[in-house]
Amino acid sequence: MDIVLVPGLWLNGATWNDVAAELTKAGHTPHPVTLPGMESSDADRTAVTLADCVGAVTDAIDAADGPVVLAGHSAGAGVASVALDRRVDRVARIILVGGFPALAGEPLMAGFSAEGGDLRLPPWSDFDEADLRDLDEDALSRFSDRAVPSPAALALDPVALHDERRYGVPLTAVCTEFSAADLQEWIAGGEASVQDFTRFRDLTYVDLPTGHWPQFTKPRELAGAILAQPPLTGTAPAPPAS
Numbered sequence: 323m324d325i326v327l328v329p330g331l332w333l334n335g336a337t338w339n340d341v342a343a344e345l346t347k348a349g350h351t352p353h354p355v356t357l358p359g360m361e362s363s364d365a366d367r368t369a370v371t372l373a374d375c376v377g378a379v380t381d382a383i384d385a386a387d388g389p390v391v392l393a394g395h396s397a398g399a400g401v402a403s404v405a406l407d408r409r410v411d412r413v414a415r416i417i418l419v420g421g422f423p424a425l426a427g428e429p430l431m432a433g434f435s436a437e438g439g440d441l442r443l444p445p446w447s448d449f450d451e452a453d454l455r456d457l458d459e460d461a462l463s464r465f466s467d468r469a470v471p472s473p474a475a476l477a478l479d480p481v482a483l484h485d486e487r488r489y490g491v492p493l494t495a496v497c498t499e500f501s502a503a504d505l506q507e508w509i510a511g512g513e514a515s516v517q518d519f520t521r522f523r524d525l526t527y528v529d530l531p532t533g534h535w536p537q538f539t540k541p542r543e544l545a546g547a548i549l550a551q552p553p554l555t556g557t558a559p560a561p562p563a564s
Contacts, residue, residue, distance in 0.1 A: 329395055331431065
């Protein structure tokens with residue numbers, strides 16, 4: 323089955339490679355998406371909009387022969403949920419990894435400061451300890467080296483949503499630096515950023531305890547979590563050779 327993989331801020335499609343390799347071993351066809359402006363640090367991002375980024379994802383969906391599983395990480399979860407709104411008839415399941423559905427009229431990631439058209443990776447000291455769990459100094463250095471500034475508009479443009487049929491598509495929330503219990507507590511407590519979860523009629527919670535970037539810290543386990551979801555169930559990666 324075709325699986326479209328959407329990265330979050332500061333990352334391109336290649337950052338899904340370790341996960342994609344496991345999905346391929348299980349017989350599926352992963353499509354990691356590099357969003358516009360994320361081709362290199364030198365790319366011109368000044369004119370890139372959120373709509374352009376969503377368009378890159380819908381192009382990947384359109385290129386598939388049949389229904390796809392759509393997975394998005396962090397801010398890419400928001401991009402994926404907008405792409406779902408645009409292609410609701412083509413998505414068999416949406417999987418949000420360490421991220422939430424986009425909210426109509428709101429930016430995906432308010433609170434970041436842009437430099438011109440760029441949203442640069444902040445210093446690691448700006449992140450919570452939970453975000454950085456399982457990333458040692460060498461891993462953080464490699465992350466910094468490969469990080470690309472994101473288009474500011476990706477995070478800051480207001481979201482437009484149109485098709486409420488998206489709430490009939492099964493959704494899986496993969497909880498990484500926060501637990502499923504945390505997410506359910508936030509929902510019950512009325513946290514605005516997570517209330518859209520309540521509108522999905524088929525919602526599954528999966529715990530994957532690690533930091534915010536499981537594609538780096540636990541790629542095989544993340545692939546397993548993806549493969550455990552219908553309609554991919556039963557195609558989990560084989561155990562590593564001893």
